[in-house]
Amino acid sequence: MELLIDKVSKKFKDKKAVDNISLELTPGVWGLLGSNGAGKTTLMRMIAGIMRPTCGQVLYDGVPIQTLGEEYRDVFGFLPQEFGFYPEFTVKDYLAYVAALKGLSEQESRRRIRELLERVSLTDVYNKKIARLSGGMKRRVGIAQALLNDPEVLILDEPTGGLDPGERVRFRNLLSEFAHDRIVLISTHIVPDVEYIATCHAIIRDGRLLATGTTEELVKLVEGKVWNCTISSGAVPEYESRLQIVSLRNENDAKVSIRYLADYPCNDISVPSAPRLEDLYLWLFPQGGGENRKRTSRKKGGISR
Numbered sequence: 649m650e651l652l653i654d655k656v657s658k659k660f661k662d663k664k665a666v667d668n669i670s671l672e673l674t675p676g677v678w679g680l681l682g683s684n685g686a687g688k689t690t691l692m693r694m695i696a697g698i699m700r701p702t703c704g705q706v707l708y709d710g711v712p713i714q715t716l717g718e719e720y721r722d723v724f725g726f727l728p729q730e731f732g733f734y735p736e737f738t739v740k741d742y743l744a745y746v747a748a749l750k751g752l753s754e755q756e757s758r759r760r761i762r763e764l765l766e767r768v769s770l771t772d773v774y775n776k777k778i779a780r781l782s783g784g785m786k787r788r789v790g791i792a793q794a795l796l797n798d799p800e801v802l803i804l805d806e807p808t809g810g811l812d813p814g815e816r817v818r819f820r821n822l823l824s825e826f827a828h829d830r831i832v833l834i835s836t837h838i839v840p841d842v843e844y845i846a847t848c849h850a851i852i853r854d855g856r857l858l859a860t861g862t863t864e865e866l867v868k869l870v871e872g873k874v875w876n877c878t879i880s881s882g883a884v885p886e887y888e889s890r891l892q893i894v895s896l897r898n899e900n901d902a903k904v905s906i907r908y909l910a911d912y913p914c915n916d917i918s919v920p921s922a923p924r925l926e927d928l929y930l931w932l933f934p935q936g937g938g939e940n941r942k943r944t945s946r947k948k949g950g951i952s953r
Contacts, residue, residue, distance in 0.1 A: 649675055649709065651695070651801055651831050656704035658690050658855075665690040667855040668704070676847030677827045680835040683933040687855035688835040689729060692805050695833070696726045708801065722751065725799030729806050731790045733778050739765070739789055740774045743796065750797040757796075764792040767822060769815075783810035791819065795826070802832045808841050820845050837933075839926040849925070853932060867923040870909070874927050877918040878905045890914070892934050894927060 651673040658666040666687045682688050693699040695706055697713050697720065706713050713720045733742050740761065747757035765771045768788040773781060778789055787810045794802060808816050823832055824845045834842050842849065843863055851858045851866070859866060874894075879887060881902045887893065892909040899905050907921060908914070909931050 649800060649829075649831060652707040652710075653691075653695065654705050654707060656691070656694060656701045656706065658687075658694060658699065659702045664855050666694070666701075669852065669855075669857045670704075671850055671857070671860065673831050673833060675827065675829050675831055677823055677842065677845050678831070678833045679842030679846035679849040680833055680852070681837065681839065681842070681849055681929060682835075682852040683837055686852050686933075688852060689805055690855075691852070692726075692803050692833070692835055693728075695803055696724065697721070722797065723800040725794040725797060725802040727790045727794040727804045727807055729809070731793070733789075735777070735779045737778050738775050739770055739778060739781075742778055742789065743793060746793045747796050752797060760796050760798070761792075764795055767795075768792050769818070784812055784815055787811055788815070800830050802826070802830060803835075804833070805835045806837075807834060808836065808838055816841060837929075839929045843925040851928075851932065858932065863925050866928055867925055870923045870928045870931050872920065873909055873911060873931060874907065874921045874923045875910060875913050875918040876905065876907050876921045877913075877915060878903050880904070887914070892930060894930055 653669055653671040653673070656666060656669050657664060669687075669691060680688050680691070690699065694701050695713075697706075700714070708716060708720055708723075737745070743761045743764070744757055747760065752760065761774075765774050768791055770785065770788055770792065773785060778786060781789070787807065791804070791807060794804065808819060811819060820841065823834070826832065827847075834846070836842055846863065848860060848862055849866055850860045859869065878899060881898070881904050884896065884904055884906075887906060887908070891906075891914060894907040894909060897905045909927060913920075
């Protein structure tokens with residue numbers, strides 16, 4: 649089983665949303681990481697067959713998905729960022745409707761709906777209208793509809809938006825089990841959701857593929873760039889103005905422990921820290937002007953304590 653993205657590009661007027669991306673997806677969980685606007689959704693819509701590439705092609709087991717047509721849709725599941733539904737639909741009615749569209753028999757539909765409602769913890773609300781559900785519950789309905797036809801290829805675009813921490817843990821466990829012999833691609837900018845369950849990650853920025861690899865392989869890109877130190881609480885604004893800070897933690901005696909990204913330590917009390925995938929993400933996609941701050945080094949004078 650293989651999903652091949654072969655030199656795929658998508659251009660809108662004078663902007664390339666996806667620029668010559670090639671990926672070979674095999675069974676397991678894949679994380680597609682990138683900031684908002686990186687091209688993740690456009691790429692996923694092309695994989696889903698909803699949008700045609702400007703150039704390049706997507707192939708499933710060596711056959712272009714446009715050629716496969718209905719055969720591909722039969723083995724494909726997709727959760728977009730926003731999924732549509734009629735306001736009067738109950739959870740049960742909506743899932744039955746989607747199951748019919750996917751060609752499930754009535755008996756198979758009832759079995760899968762019952763099973764999935766239990767897996768995503770929606771049994772208690774299956775007769776409620778979707779419009780009246782919380783954001784997290786609506787997201788779980790979307791996850792259920794993507795799984796209805798037991799797909800071989802499952803594409804999920806920002807699937808954990810609106811889910812509480814407990815729901816996110818259950819969702820990750822569900823995907824880990826589901827992806828044993830299937831291809832699962834998860835687009836997200838919430839790095840912890842894929843850091844430990846993904847077999848491999850693909851990182852894109854400005855429509856281009858930056859890197860692919862396992863979590864262990866990718867974090868090596870920021871080895872020697874992650875630092876910890878403890879400073880006085882009064883010094884925090886100065887550090888924030890010049891560093892790409894990952895986290896702050898209050899300590900005793902008006903002290904604050906900071907974790908930051910930089911080519912060099914910013915003072916003599918900083919110690920190196922083992923990098924995590926989130927560190928790499930923030931290094932590649934700095935926020936709040938961090939691109940200009942993250943290179944802070946002692947060679948530039950450092951920061952006072």
